[in-house]
Amino acid sequence: MHINIVTILKNNLFKIIFSIILFGLLSIYFAKSFDNIYESKSLLHATESPSSNSRNISLPVSFLAQAPTSENSLLASQMLISRDFFEILYENHNFSAQLMAYGNYDGVKLTDNYNASMVDIKTLKWKIQKPPVELAHRTFLSKHFLFHETSERGFFKLATRHQSPQISKQWNELIIKEINIYVASYKNNSSKEVLSFLLKQFELEKNSIIKTSMQNLITNKYQDLALTNKSDYVFSTVSKPFVPIKKSSPNRALICFAITFMGFIFTLFVIILREAFIQLNK
Numbered sequence: 001m002h003i004n005i006v007t008i009l010k011n012n013l014f015k016i017i018f019s020i021i022l023f024g025l026l027s028i029y030f031a032k033s034f035d036n037i038y039e040s041k042s043l044l045h046a047t048e049s050p051s052s053n054s055r056n057i058s059l060p061v062s063f064l065a066q067a068p069t070s071e072n073s074l075l076a077s078q079m080l081i082s083r084d085f086f087e088i089l090y091e092n093h094n095f096s097a098q099l100m101a102y103g104n105y106d107g108v109k110l111t112d113n114y115n116a117s118m119v120d121i122k123t124l125k126w127k128i129q130k131p132p133v134e135l136a137h138r139t140f141l142s143k144h145f146l147f148h149e150t151s152e153r154g155f156f157k158l159a160t161r162h163q164s165p166q167i168s169k170q171w172n173e174l175i176i177k178e179i180n181i182y183v184a185s186y187k188n189n190s191s192k193e194v195l196s197f198l199l200k201q202f203e204l205e206k207n208s209i210i211k212t213s214m215q216n217l218i219t220n221k222y223q224d225l226a227l228t229n230k231s232d233y234v235f236s237t238v239s240k241p242f243v244p245i246k247k248s249s250p251n252r253a254l255i256c257f258a259i260t261f262m263g264f265i266f267t268l269f270v271i272i273l274r275e276a277f278i279q280l281n282k
Contacts, residue, residue: 005272012271016264023263030259031252035104037161039248040168042176043239044156046073047232073154076183076234080147080175085182086137089174090130097124098167099140100131105164112164144171156235165244172241184233191224 009016079085089095101124103113119126146159160171198218205211227233 008271008275015271016267019267020260020264023267024256024260026263027256027259031250031255034250034252034255035163036107036247037163037249038165038168038244038246039159039161040165040172040241040244041157041159041239042172042237042241043150044158044176044235045238046154046156047230047234047236072183072187072234073156075186076179077147077149077156079183079186080179081141081145083133083137085179086140087133088178088182090133090136092174093119093126094124095171095174096130096136097126098162098164098171099144100136101126102163102167110166112167155238158241160241161248169241169243176235176237176241180231180233180235184228184230187224187233188228191221191228195221195225 090099097114097119098112101115101118103115105112114121114124118128144161146161147156149156158172158175160168160175162168162171195218198214198221202211202214202218205214
């Protein structure tokens with residue numbers, strides 16, 4: 001059996017052109033069905049401190065000048081994607097509505113439209129039971145959130161995506177603020193528990209050498225407590241979040257090309273398969 005591709009193309013040229021046009025039109029319709037997604041970015045710097053060894057010999061003069069230890073940024077990186085931290089964000093009815101009851105963004109009027117059957121349009125309070133946290137958390141991480149450390153150690157990029165450029169910026173600012181508060185509160189409670197134990201043991205301890213070591217530990221814990229009052233306890237903002245002007249996705253031109261090309265390949269495959277079937281039955 002011999003199949004001449006060039007001859008097949010010539011004999012079925014009209015069908016191929018018609019198929020390309022058809023798939024091209026379908027690709028345009030399909031590409032337009034996607035909402036524009038805007039991405040707001042910020043560059044963060046981990047507020048690091050000298051090593052723990054240097055802290056043990058630090059003078060009282062530098063007491064408030066030190067920043068949290070490097071482990072705080074590592075801890076915060078994991079907390080950012082945790083469900084516990086997300087629940088704090090999700091308690092805010094504005095955030096939850098923007099995430100789970102959003103309709104579309106009007107680029108002409110610059111307004112946000114919501115699903116009126118789910119939330120009150122003016123207050124954004126829920127009319128129905130709020131979607132479960134697990135579903136909302138999974139949606140947020142998969143579609144709206146990106147966080148990673150850059151090639152420069154100690155610097156992190158935070159990106160938030162949404163159909164509304166204003167909301168993408170608001171979310172970025174909210175996350176930076178809340179993660180600093182969240183980790184600071186966690187460290188504050190931890191330091192208080194340790195201090196409570198150390199202070200009791202310090203009063204009971206008779207060995208002067210051990211008491212000196214405990215005194216250093218107590219001093220360090222008081223340092224930690226003082227530092228939890230910093231607004232940028234974990235991350236300081238190097239580049240602030242912004243309202244994006246251009247969409248980050250979808251790439252409609254690429255979508256149209258890909259669908260049209262796949263349509264051409266599919267049509268060609270069907271034509272060749274049909275020709276092969278005809279020749280086999282001769």
